Amino acid sequence: HQQELNTPITRFQNYLRINTAHPTPDYTSAVSYLKAQAQAIGLHHQTLQFVPGKPLLLLSWPGSDPSLPSVLLNSHLDSVPAEPDKWLHHPFSGHRTADGKIFARGAQDDKCIAMQYLEAIRNLKGREFTPTRSVHVSLVPDEEIGGFDGHARFVESKEFDELNVGFALDEGQASPGDEFRVFYADRFPWGLKIKATGQPGHGARMYDNSAMENLMKSVEIVSRFRESEFDVVEAGKAANSEVVSVNPVYVKAGVTSENGFVMNVQPSEAEAGFDLRLTPTTDPDELRRRIAAEWAPTARNMSYEIIEKGPIRDLLGRPLMTVTNDSNPWWLVFKQAITSAGEKLSKPEILASTTDARFIRRKGIPVLGFSPMKNTPILLHDHNEHLQETVYLKGIEVYESLISSLSSFTKASH
Numbered sequence: 001h002q003q004e005l006n007t008p009i010t011r012f013q014n015y016l017r018i019n020t021a022h023p024t025p026d027y028t029s030a031v032s033y034l035k036a037q038a039q040a041i042g043l044h045h046q047t048l049q050f051v052p053g054k055p056l057l058l059l060s061w062p063g064s065d066p067s068l069p070s071v072l073l074n075s076h077l078d079s080v081p082a083e084p085d086k087w088l089h090h091p092f093s094g095h096r097t098a099d100g101k102i103f104a105r106g107a108q109d110d111k112c113i114a115m116q117y118l119e120a121i122r123n124l125k126g127r128e129f130t131p132t133r134s135v136h137v138s139l140v141p142d143e144e145i146g147g148f149d150g151h152a153r154f155v156e157s158k159e160f161d162e163l164n165v166g167f168a169l170d171e172g173q174a175s176p177g178d179e180f181r182v183f184y185a186d187r188f189p190w191g192l193k194i195k196a197t198g199q200p201g202h203g204a205r206m207y208d209n210s211a212m213e214n215l216m217k218s219v220e221i222v223s224r225f226r227e228s229e230f231d232v233v234e235a236g237k238a239a240n241s242e243v244v245s246v247n248p249v250y251v252k253a254g255v256t257s258e259n260g261f262v263m264n265v266q267p268s269e270a271e272a273g274f275d276l277r278l279t280p281t282t283d284p285d286e287l288r289r290r291i292a293a294e295w296a297p298t299a300r301n302m303s304y305e306i307i308e309k310g311p312i313r314d315l316l317g318r319p320l321m322t323v324t325n326d327s328n329p330w331w332l333v334f335k336q337a338i339t340s341a342g343e344k345l346s347k348p349e350i351l352a353s354t355t356d357a358r359f360i361r362r363k364g365i366p367v368l369g370f371s372p373m374k375n376t377p378i379l380l381h382d383h384n385e386h387l388q389e390t391v392y393l394k395g396i397e398v399y400e401s402l403i404s405s406l407s408s409f410t411k412a413s414h
């Protein structure tokens with residue numbers, strides 16, 4: 001029987017083997033695994049539970065000057081589902097190929113950063129490094145389904161207040177090129193349902209004002225808006241994440257019987273759903289007016305529902321963006337720490353999708369989205385999500401540089 005190895009790679013693999021995919025993430029196993037890691041490293045831990053069955057693990061490494069605002073490192077515990085049949089290796093086997101690729105749902109999004117935070121702290125502690133500011137690691141549930149029972153609750157808790165967070169890091173995205181990417185904002189999701197009603201009738205009749213006709217007109221108008229935004233991207237004038245995206249995600253219509261859809265009846269109701277992403281500077285009222293006037297006008301028997309998924313402005317009504325210029329000392333320290341790790345950073349970007357960072361930014365706390373993966377295909381939420389072990393190990397070193405710099409700089413208080 002081969003002896004169980006205990007290396008940074010096997011520790012990563014073991015975390016990846018815990019099935020934390022929705023809709024039934026195994027939070028209990030994930031938290032107990034990470035807690036054991038924290039104990040081995042010598043970190044304080046507490047488990048918070050704002051909603052039953054949805055634990056949040058908070059780890060702390062006290063600084064020598066706990067009166068200074070702290071540094072928070074965040075990672076979510078949960079993953080999106082995977083379809084095992086469509087993968088080369090089972091998504092929860094943590095399989096490592098001969099050339100060092102580690103396959104797993106969560107390998108990039110975002111179990112890598114959780115374990116890299118811990119490995120970096122382990123190494124810094126091994127070198128007798130003592131942080132000046134306290135360093136906290138939050139391992140939170142439910143990011144992939146909006147974070148409402150997770151980070152959204154956490155930021156409103158007294159436990160969060162007591163951390164006195166001055167700066168936070170959260171997940172970013174892989175970089176196919178040779179430079180790391182960093183994100184200063186997210187886009188904000190709206191779920192949009194548009195519904196049409198109309199005249200029912202025989203499938204053979206052509207007449208005005210059927211529900212399907214009304215809905216299809218709207219779908220065309222939404223598509224035209226989508227194209228106008230996408231044109232800007234394709235013309236190279238903006239990044240994908242700098243325009244408003246709208247993508248159809250379902251259509252629901254038709255009269256059904258036990259035998260399936262009834263082909264010769266035109267239905268009296270039809271509905272379509274869209275995933276919208278607003279940029280930090282999108283005017284939500286203007287978009288709402290457009291939806292009401294053009295996408296779902298009452299004149300065409302349309303109605304709509306917007307499901308807003310979290311805050312889009314801070315408490316003072318400002319867009320949720322972290323400053324990435326010389327006026328933000330945290331940014332300067334971050335940049336410097338990347339350079340001293342011998343790495344390069346590309347221009348700060350807006351993340352196309354959405355993370356828990358929005359809840360922290362809403363509190364007025366600067367947050368950068370960062371996952372140290374370069375020369376790596378972007379595979380989050382995709383089949384065959386994997387990460388090269390050399391990239392993973394390099395990321396640990398990068399975090400050593402980041403954590404030591406961010407926790408020992410004392411010029412700014414916030």
Ligand SMILES: CSCC[C@H](NC=O)C(=O)O
Pocket residue numbers: 143144145146147189309353354355
């Ligand atoms: C409703 S918030 C959804 C959050 C999710 N996060 C990662 O993929 C996303 O769709 O971007």
Ligand SMILES: [Zn+2]
Pocket residue numbers: 076109110143171
């Ligand atoms: Zn993620």
Ligand SMILES: [Zn+2]
Pocket residue numbers: 080109144380381
């Ligand atoms: Zn995700």
